[in-house]
Structure formats: C-alpha cells, structure tokens
Amino acid sequence: MFNPRLTETLTDFPFARLNSLIAPIAPPAHLSLINMSVGEPQGAMPAFARQIVNDEVDGWNRYPPNQGLPDLNLAICEWLTRRYRLPQGLLDPDRHVHPTAGSKEGVYIISTVATPQQKGGGKPIVALPNPFYQAYLGGAVLSGGEPLLVNAEASNGFLPDYESLDEATWQRLSVVYLCSPANPQGAIAGKDYIRKLLQLCRKHDTVLAVDECYAEIYTGDAPPGALEVALEIDETGGKDPFRNLAVFHSLSKRSNAAGLRSGFVAGDPKLVAMVLRWRSYGGPQIPFAVQKASAALWRDEAHPIETRAWYRKNFKVAEQILHNRFDYYTPGGGFFLWLDVGDGEAATRKLWGEAHVKVLPGAYACRDTDGVNIAQRYIRVALVHDEKTTREGLSRLAAVL
Template identity: 45%
Template sequence: MSAPVVAQSRAIQAFHPFIKLNRLLADVPAGPSPAPDGEPVKLQVGEPQMAPPALIAETMARATGWNRYPPPRGTAEYRNAAHGWLARRYGRGADLIDPETQILPVPGSREGLFFAALASVGGERDTILLPNPFYHVYAGAAVAAGARPVFVPATAETGFQPAYDRLDAATLDRTALAFVNSPANPQGSVADTAMLARSIALARRHDFAIALDECYAEIHDGTLPPGALEAALELGGGTANMLVVHSLSKRSSAPGLRCGFIAGDPRWLDPLDAALRVGGAGVPLPVLAAGAALWQDEAHVAANRARYRENFAVAERVLGDLQPNVRPAAGFFLWLDVGDGEAAAVKLWREAGIRVLPGAYMSVPDAAGDNPGGREIRVALVHPPDQTEAALTRLRAVLEPELRNARNETTADGAA
C-alpha cells in the first residue's frame, strides 16, 4: 500500500470540500442546466432531496418541550427506540449496548464525530487516524482538536477501506482516535465483518478509541452492510474502545432534523457527553420525539431505499457502458473516474450547470504525491429518479470522452 501521510495544514478550511469547490467555480459561469426550471443542478452535496417522512411533522405538532434545555442523555423513549432499531438491524449485536447508559443522542453524526475528536485527544495520545479519501469532518475535527491527522490509504488495494493494522506500533500507541466509515463516503465501499473486527481488536490492543461511522448503513441494495456491533459480538469483549455512530439524516432523508446517536464504550462515551454539554447544542425534546418515531418506523426507509435503487438503475443505464463499476456496494454516491476530477467539475459546471465534487477535495496527496481522489468526481444521487436521469444524461453528454478515456487508461494499466 502507498504510505500514510500526515497533513501539513492546520487550517480547518483546508479540508472543507465545499469551500474549495465554491472557490474553484467562483468565476466560472454556469452553463444551461438540464433542470426544467433552468436552475443549476446540485449533485455535489449528500443531502437527500426526497420528501421527509410525514411522521416528522405529525410528531412535532404534538410534541412539547421547547421551553426546556435538551436533556444531554435524551429521553428513555428515544434511547429505547434507537436501541430497538439496533436490535432489528444488528440482531444480538445490540445486546452489547445498555440503552440506559450507552446511548447518547447527538444532533447529527457530524457533531458526534467532531466532539469525539475533542474528547479523546490529550497527553501522549496526539494522533487521529482517518481514511484517505475521507469525509471532511474527520480531518477538520482532528485539526480542531490539535491532533496529528494520519491519513491512511483507502484505495482499491485495501477494498477502499483503511488498513490501520499496517501502521507501525509507534503511531498506533500515539493514537487517540481512529475513524472508520462503512459504508464509506465517497466510494460506497463496505468493510466486511472480519475487517471491522480487525480494526476493533487493533484499537483495543493499542488502547485508542475507534469511531465507526455507519450513517449510510441503511442505504443499500438489499445486501445489508455488516455493522461494528455484529463484528464486536463475534470478537467478544463487549463494546470496549468502540463508538458506533448513527444518524437519521440519510436513513430518513431528514438532514435538517439534526438527530442521531452514538453508542458504545462509556470510557469514551462519558467524556464525549461532557464535551457536548460544554459546546454542543443538544437534541431538543420535540426533535427527540420525532427521532424516536423515525427509528421505530421501517416503511419510509424501505421507500427511500427503493428510490436510491431506481437512481442506481438509471446510473447503470446511462453510464454503465463507460464505467465498469458505476454501482457502489452501498451509499448514494457515484465515484466516477474521469482522469482529472477538478477539470471535469469545471467543465460540467461551465457546459451544463451541474455541480459535482472533485474527488481531490475529499483526499490529500499520499507520501508519493499522488492524490487518491484526483481522478474522480463524486456525484450525489439524491434527487428523484426523473431528475437524476436528466442530470446524468447531460453529464454523459459533456463528460463522455473523460469517462471513456478513464476506463481505457485504467484498463491498460491493469488497475481497473
């Protein structure tokens, strides 16, 4: 594997993909968009555009509690609903979690992940491990916590997941926290149970916390991505060193609700709770009530999944002959090889008013200077299927040479 790398930048904005994208396109006029209203098409953000479930409005209309500060540990109703979902989703893996003491509501996984970094770094534990490419909050949180972020390749060679067990013992002994993201943003890769178990065992051996970000766990095509709790059940040792991170943003198409939870080892969960009490917003009681209703309902989640399945069927139909692996294992992003992601994003904006994210904005160059996301663009399939079809058809018309060449280059390389 290519060597891991420590970021040079200590600026949070250095890792923020949308700040970089805005800068890239600031002076580029938008071309004619394929949308019926002529508005630019936003495929850069992983923000579900499906209508949020009616349950939210119904529950919020009945809920009380706006006159109270959000209770840091939420309500028994919320914790039990979250735990009930864990049990439906991960079976006996949920037995490892005591809903009374081991579930902490968070406004979203973003806030939980950020505060997990703040709460875990200190003393000789000054290092945070993250995959490369990565969800930008991991890097921003590491920088904000004053930690040394170590970016570990998550490329084809390792199934697009970071192999933390290949790091040297000195680095692992300095590690405060490691981020694992499965299903992963951006590549949609899924860590198997063995890989999850290896990462958890490693965290225990070197006594760091491992935050397993599973916020895309419900966006799959029928094959359930395995969860860290299932791996921990097989491994034994309860939830030692683990924090599993879940959210309603993707599962329920409700990123505006700001509602999720973190479950796991009280050794790390309790300091995280303390950090959130200092700097977090908490989850208001009416939001907890809506969240509880959503965790208990599967019908809207199945409907969401069906929409994403349709979107991927569209993607395969429109782009499948140009890119061999259009459909990721899970999640709702296309991760398309276009040779030069930045150039392709500019071209697509200028010619078609379609905004996508250059892969390089979600990754840093490795020790050899190669950016593992440099060739890609990330395309969020978060719109209804008819809009997705119109956008991808236009994307194909603009980027066909890049999509075709990329495949030929990588095939010639033997690296496809």
C-alpha cells in the same frame, strides 16, 4: 489571536473550494441547475415525523435534557438491537447510547474525547481514511492530535489499510476512523476487516470510531455493523463487549431528515459517558420536538425500505447510462457515484459550464499524501434526486464528458 490549528490546517473546506472553482464560469442559462455535489437526500421526511414536530407546542421554553429523552434512548437501543440482531436487553439506554445533533457532531467530538496529551511516547495520532468526511479531520486537528491520512484506493477495495501501519505508529494512535459504507466510494467493510481492526485497536488502547451513517442505504445485503462484530468476539461474557468502540448513526440519510439534525453515538459506555460530558459543557441540547420525532423514526421500519428503493432506482439509471464509462461500479452502500473521469477538477468545470450540473471534484474530499492527491482523477456524484432528475443529470454528464 486565532488557533493555528484552525487557521493553518482546516482551510480547504470542499464546498467553499468548489464554489470558487466554478464562480468564474457562467452556466448555460437554458438548462436548469442539477446539484449533485451535496449528499443531501431530496426525498421527503416521513409525514408522521413532520406531524410530531408540528404538534410540539409545549417545550420550546424549557431546556431539553442533555442526556436525551428516555424514550428516544430506548427507541435507539431497540433499533440497534433489531438492525444488528443483538440480544434483547443487552443495550442499556442509560449507558450505551447518547443522542447527538446528527452524526457529524459525534464523529467530530470523539477525537477530543479520546485523545490524551501524550500516547506511546509522543504526540497522539488520529488516523482517518483518505478521501474522508471532513468532520474527521476537524476532530483530529482540533483534538491536538496529529492527523494521519491513510489512502483508501481501488487497489485496497477503497478501505484504508490500517493493518500496514507500523508498531510505533499504532502505539501513538488515539483514534482510528472508519466509514462504512464509505463516503465517497460506497465500500462496505466486511466483518473480518472490522474484527481485525477492532482487535488491533484494543491491543494498542486506541478508540475505533465507526461512522455508520449510511448503514441503511445499501444495494445488496445490509452492511454489517461494528457493534455486532464486537459482540461476536466478546471475551467478557457480555460484561464489556464494546470496549474501545464507538459507532455513529444518523436519521439524515435513513429518513431523509438532514434538517432534523438527529443522530447518536453508541458503544463503549465509558466513551458514551465522555461524549455526554463533552456535550454537557459545550454541546447544544436537542429540541424536544426533534427528540420525539426521532424516536418515532427509529421505531419505523417501513420508510427505510422506501428510501432504499429510491436509491436503487437511481443506481439502475446510473448503470444504464454509465455502465461502460469512467470505471463505473454500483457501490455496496451510500448514494454516491465515484467516477474516474481523468481530471476531476476539469470535469467539474466542464459539467458546470456546459451542462449546469454541479458535482464535487474527488480531490476536494482528499488531502495530498507524499505530494499526490489520490482522488485527483475522480468526481463524486450524489444520486440524491428523484429518478427523473437523476436521469437528466447523468444524461447531461454522459453527453458532456
């Protein structure tokens, strides 16, 4: 009765596993819960955006346009142009971008959009980093492709070494996922890395899907984006600079707006058109209020500065408390700590049972390769709370582990 891809492969959703792991353990009642397991920003969405949603009294009885309000598409193009220093007017709001219900929807859809029945003489392969954001695996498996997990470890700067895949594998690759800044390790792919990967993808008619949803959360320099890299190596005189490339962005992290469910896909117009087609048949339109608030958020550059300051304070606290423990490093981007605690599951249980702090075992965001889970030693700690709560959570963590 059921699709075996769903029942056999997509069984281990990390948060369900986490809840089962800690269910038998009673947390200490005298300590309040500090949930550092989920990447949900606890700051407030900017008031002007809340006002726009509240003011939207008309429109709830009408279907919003699937292709996005022209003003939202324009605001997205303007933001991409500013953020990645693209030439004015290069991006066409009708062709280069398409709003999605968060970046999750986009990264999931792209595999189905870009995976044919056969490729390179066999079943198509969808490559993803390991550990990974779960929607990549969902997309890979349900597209009918064969998922290929490529380990991203400390030894390779926490970025997957796709270059090392053999030629026969490359010929069968339909989609390659890259997450930069990476969840969970916070690694940033440099321009060289992206350039080589995009060139390899083009050579093999593979789609490069770059999840840039943490692009605005960084501790040092702003992470480069795949669109700007594509433009730097453009050989088409601006006619088709983004071929084989799709990037995904979101307001969830940039604007503390996870509940708004607003993101977009941008890049190769052929891919963008197919995402639109996919969504015309199976995706929900995005409410008018959300689209209008999103346009205002993409246009505002003040609040992301505050967002970054919030996380920088938290990383300062983390450095103070953890600098000489668990192979601590401050990541280039994102808001997670990726801590080597020796045994991630045991540490998670201990933190729950003794400190009422909830974290995610690294292994739950990672699948076994050659019988080994390379994230088994790690926990992922989301620094999404305010500075005071973060200090309390990390102090308890340091005391207990």
